[in-house]
Amino acid sequence: MRTPTRSSYDVVIIGGAIYGSSVAWWLTQMAGFDGTVLVVERDPTYTFASTSHTNSCIRQQFSNATNIQVSQFGAQFIRNFRSFMGDNPDVPNLTLQSFGYLYLADTPEFTQSLQRSQAVQSALGTATRHMSRDEIAQAYPFYQLDDILAGNHNLVDEGYFDGGTMFDWFKRSARAAGIEFVHAEVTAITRKGDRVNSVTLSDGTDIACGTVVNASGPRAAATAQMAGLEIPVVPRKRYTFVFDAAQPLDIDLPLTIDPSGVHVRSDGKYYMAGCPPEDDYDAAYDDFDFDHSLWENKVWPAIATRIPQFEAVKVINEWVGHYAYNTLDQNALLGRAQSCPNFIFVNGFSGHGLQQAPAIGRGIAELITYGTYRSLDLSAFDVNRTHRNESFLETAII
Known part of the structure; x- marks a missing residue:
């Protein structure tokens, strides 16, 4: 320690996972910020962090303009990663594998929802196409589409990337710029009136602070409760399977969102599939038990039906991680607590976190430094909407 x-x-x-490290690094990029920063991480191996279990995907295909703009900056950041990191020659260039997401609609209602989303995305400059079943079949003849009416697909700045490297360089660069990281757990937060005054570490050390940032992922509610605050974020299990196919496809497989709730994509020479469990319950923070029946009962039947070439496949890796799941509306909860303005939330990403980390890390750093968002208005994610029971409307939830 x-x-x-x-x-x-x-x-x-x-x-200190993706959001703690992103906010820390972005603070070093803010003109006029000369404050001291401490990042407290309970497990510096990040073995069980959501960041370590991510599928490292990014998409423009949201229905809400703010989510789209957040991901557009994310793609810009990935494509210009070394430049953002000060042209450090040690920083690798990141590759964005842009074979896109493909949403498949099997009802008229879902088809209309995709058409509305495509219109919003197109107005913001994305390359999303709304495709008929015949157009999908022509582009990707390996799908079985008897039940499909239409789909949305985007081949520009949408796919997957090396999120682990991005995370690693957030940490490295923050440390190099003077940010302190400590291996400890915050066990108490002292609050007087409408301000947090200090945090207590697991060895009993009290640290006075001007601002506290809650970047504790699925543990966000427990962290907030120490300050007498509430946030509707719980751990929810999400399963990932990597498999080999006896008859691999001859072109890249887009990240295909099947109406069954299963998604599948190319992953180098292999394929990656994932889904929520049938019983999507609130998990304990330390519950990473694996439901091995999920593959046989849900995932494999769905992908083998949609892609008959996947009738013969072999799982070569599998894991379960936690979404930091916002039970109100499955979107980010950001900003200052109304009743405690020096306590800042950056929580509840519900699976969108890695792709949104560049834009939202920057936004939280701006909020700390300047008192407002400057580059991109993130106020629609205001955490205080939970007390007003106002939902952030986003239909494209996976």
């Missing part, structure tokens, strides 16, 4: 070098910090970030 590294001991903090100070007894007081301007900013204490609780959680």
Whole structure:
């Protein structure tokens, strides 16, 4: 355990995974910010962090303009990663494998929803196409489409990338710029009136702070409760399977969102599939037990039906991770708590977190430095909407 070098910090970030590290790094990029920053991470191996279980995907295909704009900046950041990192020659270039998402609609209602989303996306400059069943069949003849009416597909800035490398360089670059990371757990938060004054670490050390950032992923509610605050974020299990096919496809497989709820895509020479469990319950923070029946009963039947060439496949890897699941509307919860303005939330991404980390990390750093969002207005994600029971409307949830 590294001991903090100070007894007081301007900013204490609780959680050092993708969001803690992104906010920390972006603070080093803010003109005029000269504050001290401490990132507290309970498990620096990140073995069970949501970041470590991500599928590293990015899409423009949302129905809400703010989500689209967030991902558009994410794609820009990935494609210009070394430039954003100060043209450091040690920083690798990131490749965005842009074979896109393909949403398949099997009802008139879903088809109309895809058409509405495509119109919003197109107005913001994305390359999303609304495709008929015949157009899908012509582009991707391996699908079985008897039950499909239409789909949406985008081949530009949509696919997957090396999210682990992005995360690693957020941490490295933040440390190089003077951000402190400490291996500890926050066990208490002291609050007087409408302000947080300090956090207590697992060894009993009290750290005074000017601002606290809750970046603790699926544990966000527990962190908030220490400050007397509530947030509707719970751990939900999500399963991933990597498999080999006896008859591989001769072209890349888009990330295909099947009406069954199963999604599948190319993953190098293999394929990756995932889905929620049938019983999507709130999991314990340390519950990573694997439901091996899910493959046989749900995933494989869905992909073998949709892609008959996948009748003969072999699972070569599998894992389960946690979504930091926002039970209100499955979208980000950001900003200052109304009753405690120096406590900032960056939580509840419900599976969108990695792709949104560049834009939202920047936005939270702006909020801390300047008191407002400057580059992109993220106020639609205001955490205080939970108390007003106002949902952020987004139909494209996976």
